Amino acid sequence: MAVSTSLPAFPATRLRRLRRTKAIRALVAETTLSPANLIWPIFVTELDSGVGEIPSMPGVERLTLDGAKRAAETALRLGIPAICIFPHSDPDLKTEGCERAWDPENIGNRAIRAIKEVAPELAVMTDIALDPYNINGHDGLVKDGVILNDETVEALVRMALAQADAGADILGPSDMMDGRIAALRAGLEANGYADVSILSYAAKFASGFYGPFRDAVGASGRLVGDKKTYQVNPGNREEALRCVARDIAEGADMVMVKPGMPYLDLCREVRDRFEVPTFAYQVSGEYAMIEGAIRNGWLSRDVVIESLIGFRRAGCDGILTYYAPEVAEKLAHLG
Numbered sequence: 160m161a162v163s164t165s166l167p168a169f170p171a172t173r174l175r176r177l178r179r180t181k182a183i184r185a186l187v188a189e190t191t192l193s194p195a196n197l198i199w200p201i202f203v204t205e206l207d208s209g210v211g212e213i214p215s216m217p218g219v220e221r222l223t224l225d226g227a228k229r230a231a232e233t234a235l236r237l238g239i240p241a242i243c244i245f246p247h248s249d250p251d252l253k254t255e256g257c258e259r260a261w262d263p264e265n266i267g268n269r270a271i272r273a274i275k276e277v278a279p280e281l282a283v284m285t286d287i288a289l290d291p292y293n294i295n296g297h298d299g300l301v302k303d304g305v306i307l308n309d310e311t312v313e314a315l316v317r318m319a320l321a322q323a324d325a326g327a328d329i330l331g332p333s334d335m336m337d338g339r340i341a342a343l344r345a346g347l348e349a350n351g352y353a354d355v356s357i358l359s360y361a362a363k364f365a366s367g368f369y370g371p372f373r374d375a376v377g378a379s380g381r382l383v384g385d386k387k388t389y390q391v392n393p394g395n396r397e398e399a400l401r402c403v404a405r406d407i408a409e410g411a412d413m414v415m416v417k418p419g420m421p422y423l424d425l426c427r428e429v430r431d432r433f434e435v436p437t438f439a440y441q442v443s444g445e446y447a448m449i450e451g452a453i454r455n456g457w458l459s460r461d462v463v464i465e466s467l468i469g470f471r472r473a474g475c476d477g478i479l480t481y482y483a484p485e486v487a488e489k490l491a492h493l494g
């Protein structure tokens with residue numbers, strides 16, 4: 160979509176003519192946002208003490224299984240097509256081997272089944288990474304301070320099969336190990352889950368914007384070191400594009416850029432270069448920034464939709480956002 164640089168001169172060109180009234184502005188609006196563009200990430204806890212608001216994400220709560228069911232019904236009512244489940248698991252049951260990650264009875268898998276019971280037509284997305292069940296907070300298995308890539312991939316396949324078995328529609332590998340997409344695809348095909356899709360966290364950066372999320376899933380105090388040996392350096396555009404190309408070649412059906420707002424250049428580039436559905440994750444720290452400023456009276460709530468329109472303008476087919484229900488409700492009223 161090239162923009163002509165040879166516009167007729169003023170006054171033939173008066174760009175304000177098309178901004179004059181709401182009706183005319185609506186007629187020439189280039190970018191749309193609808194509830195169908197949203198994926199709603201929710202936190203589900205197995206601990207009574209975990210239920211309630213997450214301090215660094217005001218307005219976002221950890222839910223019980225019943226709360227997850229209610230969220231699913233809300234999503235359906237509002238036309239949000241998918242929910243993404245993040246488990247908050249009992250810290251006493253976290254291990255070095257992360258065995259609970261593929262336990263059919265872990266809180267993530269129970270939440271998938273609970274949601275499918277009340278809202279079978281809602282798409283359920285999961286997160287594939289070992290951090291919710293890992294005693295040291297990493298996404299991969301750790302030995303002597305080193306993340307074990309290939310052993311982790313085997314564990315992730317087990318985790319994925321348990322999620323598929325529980326009824327997940329879309330698997331979201333967020334671990335950033337090498338070779339995981341091919342292994343997951345092969346595991347799914349070989350076990351009767353050919354129709355389960357993969358939305359790869361492909362361009363996932365080693366970001367400080369995940370801080371509130373780690374509070375939400377109870378990983379903050381645990382993480383030993385950082386995730387820089389597997390997540391991409393924030394300045395590396397070409398490497399991020401290689402990750403996307405690689406994940407598509409290995410069988411990802413859809414790809415994601417994460418975080419969102421500081422990486423909109425990559426959203427545009429991924430959308431233009433690769434012909435696959437492209438998503439961005441407006442992560443916990445982006446939510447905390449926006450919501451914190453709104454609650455302090457420093458920004459108006461209108462910036463929420465503005466931020467999401469920005470993702471759409473940058474080429475994203477959809478956005479994972481904690482604002483999904485609020486925005487879907489607002490869009491319904493806007494007509």
Ligand SMILES: NCc1[nH]cc(CCC(=O)O)c1CC(=O)O
Nearest residue numbers: 288298333368369372442443444
């Ligand atoms: N692998 C875990 C995972 N999956 C999604 C997020 C972050 C989401 C958010 O910040 O909202 C993270 C955190 C991390 O990589 O440390």
